[in-house]
Amino acid sequence: MHVSREELDNQAIEILKKYEGVKLTPKTRGEIPVQEMPTQAPMVRITNMNEVAEGYTENQVKAEALRCLQCKNEPCIQGCPVGINIPKFIAEAAKGEYSAANSVIKESSLLPSICGRVCPQESQCQKFCTVGKIKKDVNQAVAIGRIERFVADYSRENDCDVQPTIKAETGKKVAIIGSGPASVAAAADLRKEGHSVVMFEALHKAGGVLVYGIPEFRLPKKLVQHEINNLIAMGVELNLNYLVGKTRTIEKLMTTDGFDAVFVGAGAGLPKFMNIPGENLIGVFSANEFLTRSNLMKAYDQKDSLTPLWNCERAAIFGGGNVAMDAARTAKRLGAKEVTVIYRRSEEELPARKEEFEHAKEEGINFLLLHQPHEIIGNDKSHVTSVKVVTCELGEPDASGRRSPVEIPGTEQILAFDTVVVSIGNSSNPLIKQTTEGIETNKRGNFIVNEETLETTLPGVYAGGDIVLGAATVILAMGQGRKAAKAINKYLTK
Amino acid sequence: MNKIVSKEQLSADIYKLVIEAPLIAEAHKPGQFIILQLGGDFNERIPLTIADADEERGTITLIIQAVGESTKAVVALNVGQSIENLLGPLGQPTKLGKFGKVVCVGGGIGVAPMYPIAKALHELGNEVKMILGARNKDLFVMKEEMASVVDELIIVTDDGSEGRKALVTVPLKELCEEWKPDLVVTIGPPIMMKFCALTTLPYGVHTIASLNTIMIDGTGMCGGCRVSIGDETKFVCVDGPEFDAHKVDWNNMLSRLGTYKPQEEENKHKCRMGLNTEDTEAK
Ligand SMILES: Cc1cc2nc3c(=O)[nH]c(=O)nc-3n(C[C@H](O)[C@H](O)[C@H](O)COP(=O)(O)OP(=O)(O)OC[C@H]3O[C@@H](n4cnc5c(N)ncnc54)[C@H](O)[C@@H]3O)c2cc1C
Ligand SMILES: Cc1cc2nc3c(=O)[nH]c(=O)nc-3n(C[C@H](O)[C@H](O)[C@H](O)COP(=O)(O)OP(=O)(O)OC[C@H]3O[C@@H](n4cnc5c(N)ncnc54)[C@H](O)[C@@H]3O)c2cc1C
Ligand code: SF4
Ligand code: SF4
Ligand code: FES
Numbered sequence: 009m010h011v012s013r014e015e016l017d018n019q020a021i022e023i024l025k026k027y028e029g030v031k032l033t034p035k036t037r038g039e040i041p042v043q044e045m046p047t048q049a050p051m052v053r054i055t056n057m058n059e060v061a062e063g064y065t066e067n068q069v070k071a072e073a074l075r076c077l078q079c080k081n082e083p084c085i086q087g088c089p090v091g092i093n094i095p096k097f098i099a100e101a102a103k104g105e106y107s108a109a110n111s112v113i114k115e116s117s118l119l120p121s122i123c124g125r126v127c128p129q130e131s132q133c134q135k136f137c138t139v140g141k142i143k144k145d146v147n148q149a150v151a152i153g154r155i156e157r158f159v160a161d162y163s164r165e166n167d168c169d170v171q172p173t174i175k176a177e178t179g180k181k182v183a184i185i186g187s188g189p190a191s192v193a194a195a196a197d198l199r200k201e202g203h204s205v206v207m208f209e210a211l212h213k214a215g216g217v218l219v220y221g222i223p224e225f226r227l228p229k230k231l232v233q234h235e236i237n238n239l240i241a242m243g244v245e246l247n248l249n250y251l252v253g254k255t256r257t258i259e260k261l262m263t264t265d266g267f268d269a270v271f272v273g274a275g276a277g278l279p280k281f282m283n284i285p286g287e288n289l290i291g292v293f294s295a296n297e298f299l300t301r302s303n304l305m306k307a308y309d310q311k312d313s314l315t316p317l318w319n320c321e322r323a324a325i326f327g328g329g330n331v332a333m334d335a336a337r338t339a340k341r342l343g344a345k346e347v348t349v350i351y352r353r354s355e356e357e358l359p360a361r362k363e364e365f366e367h368a369k370e371e372g373i374n375f376l377l378l379h380q381p382h383e384i385i386g387n388d389k390s391h392v393t394s395v396k397v398v399t400c401e402l403g404e405p406d407a408s409g410r411r412s413p414v415e416i417p418g419t420e421q422i423l424a425f426d427t428v429v430v431s432i433g434n435s436s437n438p439l440i441k442q443t444t445e446g447i448e449t450n451k452r453g454n455f456i457v458n459e460e461t462l463e464t465t466l467p468g469v470y471a472g473g474d475i476v477l478g479a480a481t482v483i484l485a486m487g488q489g490r491k492a493a494k495a496i497n498k499y500l501t502k
Numbered sequence: 503m504n505k506i507v508s509k510e511q512l513s514a515d516i517y518k519l520v521i522e523a524p525l526i527a528e529a530h531k532p533g534q535f536i537i538l539q540l541g542g543d544f545n546e547r548i549p550l551t552i553a554d555a556d557e558e559r560g561t562i563t564l565i566i567q568a569v570g571e572s573t574k575a576v577v578a579l580n581v582g583q584s585i586e587n588l589l590g591p592l593g594q595p596t597k598l599g600k601f602g603k604v605v606c607v608g609g610g611i612g613v614a615p616m617y618p619i620a621k622a623l624h625e626l627g628n629e630v631k632m633i634l635g636a637r638n639k640d641l642f643v644m645k646e647e648m649a650s651v652v653d654e655l656i657i658v659t660d661d662g663s664e665g666r667k668a669l670v671t672v673p674l675k676e677l678c679e680e681w682k683p684d685l686v687v688t689i690g691p692p693i694m695m696k697f698c699a700l701t702t703l704p705y706g707v708h709t710i711a712s713l714n715t716i717m718i719d720g721t722g723m724c725g726g727c728r729v730s731i732g733d734e735t736k737f738v739c740v741d742g743p744e745f746d747a748h749k750v751d752w753n754n755m756l757s758r759l760g761t762y763k764p765q766e767e768e769n770k771h772k773c774r775m776g777l778n779t780e781d782t783e784a785k
Contacts, residue, residue, distance in 0.1 A: 296725065300723070313544045
């Protein structure tokens with residue numbers, strides 16, 4: 009049952025009253041229930057693009073912060089890829105010192121309002137939380153990400169965000185390719201060291217997947233724009249509409265334009281298809297196209313946007329990750345009557361964040377698990393009319409440790425759909441590799457880098473984020489951007 | 503940045519814009535294109551071929567047929583105004599070289615992208631014949647420029663108002679039979695390119711076509727521009743725009759182009775095809 013924000017706030021007030029002035033023991037802390045994230049009601053939110061998760065109220069933050077045991081061995085920190093001092097910021101939040109809490113986070117993470125929203129917390133920080141361990145349920149862990157989000161939003165909205173200090177100009181120039189989280193982090197850290205930093209982005213808006221891929225209802229674009237504005241305020245120069253490799257090669261940037269070092273954060277922007285018959289029919293889209301039309305080109309606003317949208321009534325979404333959840337929930341909001349996610353393994357293996365999966369179910373998305381699409385079928389006008397699927401069962405674990413799907417012969421069936429969104433992920437963008445001599449990649453197309461410095465096989469050129477990791481996460485990309493910035497700074501000042 | 507330095511109306515709905523874009527002018531090679539977006543949240547990204555570039559002046563030339571809302575908005579801009587977002591050069595350059603005898607077939611607005619290619623082929627020592635087609639004599643653009651860079655210009659119109667009254671495939675077929683070209687390059691409405699491909703196929707003449715699929719990013723990120731080439735799926739924006747015309751799945755390409763027809767028609771857009779090639783021709 010959907011519980012309103014007011015009701016959740018009241019529950020938090022009750023908890024705070026109950027424990028006011030009481031000396032809290034680990035046992036009493038353990039009695040406090042996890043604070044639920046207030047959300048727009050499912051039947052309302054599928055009619056708009058506004059953020060689904062509305063964010064904790066202040067009372068909820070305080071109540072949730074009380075649940076933290078302040079463990080001496082700080083197990084949660086090892087689960088955070090950038091090592092945020094979690095107990096320390098939660099302690100500040102418990103006191104209502106949100107600005108101080110934000111400063112603690114900002115020592116390690118540059119984008120907390122974004123990561124607090126999109127991090128797969130249940131497999132990172134919260135996975136290691138003692139409270140979750142005691143309760144034997146990761147969903148009962150301290151809601152670290154939700155507190156992080158509140159603290160960061162509070163600091164932004166009240167203008168008490170940490171203002172970075174910029175060291176004296178060094179006279180060195182660094183080119184940053186791409187403007188996703190890896191690039192934003194690298195640019196900020198390098199600029200703080202006093203280097204002159206120029207960011208090159210191919211699209212007409214900065215932010216990478218955060219603007220073109222992840223939908224507004226999960227990550228409001230104004231948050232991304234805020235981070236980009238911060239970079240510009242720090243003195244980072246942003247060049248949009250600049251495709252490195254085509255507009256200019258890396259070699260030219262370094263020899264003619266005088267860049268001393270380059271960071272490549274070009275992401276994993278190459279959509280994968282399944283290579284099954286019918287994939288080029290009308291009504292079949294990559295998730296990137298489907299989401300880019302809606303997000304970047306604002307086609308969800310058909311009244312104003314000049315970019316057209318395909319009229320979809322019955323959509324099949326192939327895949328089971330975050331990308332698939334985003335495509336499914338976007339299709340629903342764009343007016344599809346029926347949306348079905350087709351995934352070849354079971355719910356347990358579903359790679360999407362738990363919260364997105366739950367939200368998708370609440371919104372009425374169907375899940376056809378243990379099914380594999382074999383063919384997309386069209387009519388005489390080449391429009392999609394149906395999908396042929398086959399049932400699978402789980403066999404032995406594969407290299408990834410997940411049990412692999414085995415197709416059951418003779419179980420083919422044909423299901424009616426007018427739209428297919430292939431959301432099985434992305435691989436590395438090959439453009440830079442193709443246009444830059446000396447850069448080497450592995451067989452998946454990911455850049456080969458020195459693990460310590462993130463330097464590529466071309467001296468002075470560093471890389472991080474999805475172009476190195478393959479399709480990964482925002483926090484990992486940001487972490488790599490910072491790591492590379494450190495190494496670039498060393499390289500430039502040696 | 504991206505300031506319009508000159509604008510000229512070439513025919514009823516075709517305009518020539520010269521735009522300041524020094525980096526694109528420097529990097530550009532024949533066969534490549536740009537994508538522009540007029541700023542703000544709601545404008546679409548539209549691909550246009552670089553019809554010419556002047557590296558010294560730092561300008562590129564676009565020839566634009568105003569067919570729908572976005573192209574109309576572009577040609578409504580005036581000298582001195584700027585195009586907010588301009589990305590390029592995109593796509594693979596034409597594979598130029600010395601082939602011997604080359605026939606270029608340009609229909610409608612396809613003449614614009616053909617110009618730098620024909621010019622370069624001619625300069626490389628190829629013997630170049632150009633077939634230029636349009637519905638009627640008022641629809642030709644860049645005829646004089648074209649004449650100055652090829653060995654022979656063959657004009658055809660649907661209504662006979664200038665040159666021969668024929669479709670481009672008629673002289674193309676004759677040339678295949680009598681002149682035996684080594685290469686045919688065709689750029690124009692997809693239906694015309696399809697029938698050019700069907701015309702040259704029996705003669706085994708290598709034929710390339712420049713595909714104008716629907717695009718968004720132009721960087722290989724969305725896959726919206728994909729076409730079937732032989733058994734493979736290719737992205738026109740990064741693998742193309744030029745492909746072996748005999749391998750293109752033309753029916754698939756044509757139907758994909760029509761994906762948003764209902765929406766475009768709703769906006770009372772008119773058909774962009776400058777040239778009418780009947781389906782019965784060349785069968
Ligand atoms: C739909 C979707 C949902 C996701 N959901 C989540 C989630 O919930 N949580 C999470 O943690 N992660 C999620 N991810 C993954 C996450 O977004 C990525 O891991 C992260 O954005 C990678 O950051 P990056 O900086 O490496 O590259 P990107 O964000 O991919 O940015 C790369 C940028 O570089 C630009 N570029 C590429 N080549 C060039 C060039 N040659 N010249 C100039 N610019 C160039 C691109 O246009 C792009 O803007 C999701 C991804 C997608 C697609
Ligand atoms: C590589 C390439 C080079 C091109 N070069 C030129 C050129 O030099 N001069 C020129 O006038 N036109 C060129 N075009 C076509 C031009 O991009 C379209 O006419 C334009 O996008 C139509 O936009 P619109 O809003 O004005 O018309 P709409 O009403 O939206 O569309 C009219 C027609 O254009 C097609 N179209 C719509 N959107 C796109 C899109 N994003 N990409 C491609 N086609 C689309 C539609 O299928 C329809 O047939 C080129 C296209 C490509 C792909
Ligand atoms: S950045 Fe992500 S992993 Fe780290 S503490 Fe925040 S939510 Fe957890
Ligand atoms: S593990 Fe959980 S309870 Fe312990 S300090 Fe970290 S967040 Fe608090
Ligand atoms: S236009 Fe998006 S991949 Fe070609």
